[in-house]
Amino acid sequence: MEALKPEIVLREQQRKGVRHRRNRRKTAAYVRQGEWFFLPRPMMHVGELASRNGQLVRPGSKPHRVQWLFRPEGRDETYVQGAVSHPDHETIYLDVWHRVVRNAETEPAPLARPVTRMAYLD
Numbered sequence: 001m002e003a004l005k006p007e008i009v010l011r012e013q014q015r016k017g018v019r020h021r022r023n024r025r026k027t028a029a030y031v032r033q034g035e036w037f038f039l040p041r042p043m044m045h046v047g048e049l050a051s052r053n054g055q056l057v058r059p060g061s062k063p064h065r066v067q068w069l070f071r072p073e074g075r076d077e078t079y080v081q082g083a084v085s086h087p088d089h090e091t092i093y094l095d096v097w098h099r100v101v102r103n104a105e106t107e108p109a110p111l112a113r114p115v116t117r118m119a120y121l122d
Helices: 007-015
Strands: 031-033 036-040 051-056 064-070 079-086 089-102
Touching: 007 036, 031 089, 036 079, 051 079
Parallel strands: none
Antiparallel strands: 031 036, 036 089, 051 064, 064 079, 079 089
């Protein structure tokens, strides 16, 4: 599970002093639902720029429905607030704006270090 966390989630964990604990869905650094991580942004204010009843969709999967969604112009970021629901997961409630980050499942794996020396023992 730790390997599926994107770099931004790992940095947020480190910044907030969150230790790795297996299968945690909620920490000071994030809330997780399925493949989505939600990073709290309590000082963020969006006002009337938010859309009601948005969706987070990954190709080939069922959408996660969100109560409020905001995508700033010119930036590849998404923020949500309120209820987040999905048929396969328990609904979560985000009382402040959260940045949305998808897990690293679809990112290419880092290249393995090449083997430079091997020894055979009999």
